[in-house]
Amino acid sequence: MTDSIRVLIAEDQSLVRGALKALLETEPDIAVVAECATGIEVAGLVAKHCVDVALLDIEMPGKNGLDAAAELAGTACRSLIVTTFGRGGYVKRALESGVAGFVVKDTPPEQLAEAIRRVHSGLKVIDPALAQETVFIPDNPLNPREQEVAQLILDGAGSRLIANKIHLSNGTVRNIVSSLISKTGAGNRYEAATTAQTHGWI
Template sequence: MCESTNIRVLIADDQSLVRGALAALLGIERDIDVVAETSIGSEVVELVRKHGVHVALLDIEMPGMSGIEAAAALTSAGLSCRSIIVTTFGRPGYLKKALTAGASGFVVKDTPPEQLAEAVRRVHAGHRVIDPTLAEESLFTPDSPLTEREIEIARVAITGADTREIAKQLHLTQGTVRNHVSSIIAKTGAGNRYEAARRAKDSGWI
């Protein structure tokens, strides 16, 4: 019997209903096989190796490792698997980060099933697939002005943590945190640290 030449797909999403829906939609395609699923981003590389995955569909927000970080890990590992970010968060900042990480596609979760299947085929064939509306928006969206340390602080600040809690979590002095928070507020034009972190998140910077 001849070995199947179908496109082998992994679905990584922390919501089981979403994983199931994507698997069902792609499962009806004759040339696509969903061979692995996970809810944890840090398991992606191992599963890709184990199952010989050709295309990985990655959600952005997952425990262990984000989809963008997982895409970067696949790139760093030198695996031939290509990745597509499939997310609710259609933000230009995320698109830029995903492409920098090595992702070959970026689509939103309300993409029609036939378009998602075609995106898998095109990415597997070596093409890049990007949501057209998001691609246009990204042309007019500035790159993140935040430093790596400011991104770390904003990620904690968005949880509602105060200066003392941020300093404790990141092993920094409260003075250092205050200085970085002031910078984040200035760069985002916000009124306080939580609003600044929220604006940074909405822009896809964190």
Template sequence: MSIRVLLADDQALVRGALAALLSLERDIEVVAEVGRGDEVLEAVRTKDVEVALLDIEMPGMDGIEVAAQLRAQAPTCRSLVVTTFGRAGYVRRALDAGASGFVVKDTPAGELAEAVRKVHAGLRVVDSTLATESLYGGANPLSAREQEVLRAALSGAPVAAIAAQVHLSPGTVRNHLSSAIGKTGTSTRAEAARVAQDNGWL
């Protein structure tokens, strides 16, 4: 019996390359390909998918949110994050959300196939370099509210606009931004947002 795999990536070229590589394996069958995160659950259910390969940055829903959705609503399907964004903070967030593995896109084809087999067997697989960085990088220092406010700040919007977006008072937003600036060791909210994003904390 082949392992039934879904590929979720917003770049058709990447999906095609991954499908071609995995199709060379006798025990792996790519049964679905989607370009949006919010299309994964439906495809998993209709195609009886056993392992979903998820990119992180996708329209509709990001790969970490998809992993959490699959854990809650399709627990028999395991998820493996396969991404360009090899940031240690993403590893921790993905695993906390329910992903069974995390590898980067330049992983050799044989290793990727082996990662699919291990995840299917119920094991966890994490890119060794990222695993080390994740362990030594420490946990995400930002609270959920600080993350939300910094995500809104990435656009460069003024405090009043951020406050309206996250449904908080401007004073509370300023407090969260100030706290996040302190925790990231930066001096402006733009720097804090960039550092948090670079570390995979947002």
């Protein structure tokens, strides 16, 4: 254990989390020392268990993997995103959040283990197909408020509910939605939000 790479798995689906743990525990130089189902728990567990590499899903309750990675930036723990959501925009956001690697969940086990070793050694590891896709994804044009509104639209909220949730007037929300539609080149609010999600901007 003392010579092993100490790993945390943050994944909200228990079956996936268990499968990842079982696969990694077959590696003689990797030890899974902590696991959790929410992004909120990550920083505390990393500190408590002296984690070397945190495997983070993107979509998790409370705090997503990108925000959890940003919280770990500057610590001795390095972050490796392991997610179903293989979108170029997510890779850009991940790199901005300070992650050291980004791979998808269908990565072969031996490649995932090698990615952990490389990240631990100080290298960056990005899935080759995603790295290529990232080149062609435009930078995120949305400001934080527009991202917030786009996510609420995807969640099914109308203008009145959005206004109540983020404490703005209906008119201000309409202006934000108009800006969102304009920046994404979409025909309506839902298409704009979907475009933002597809590009990994939210």
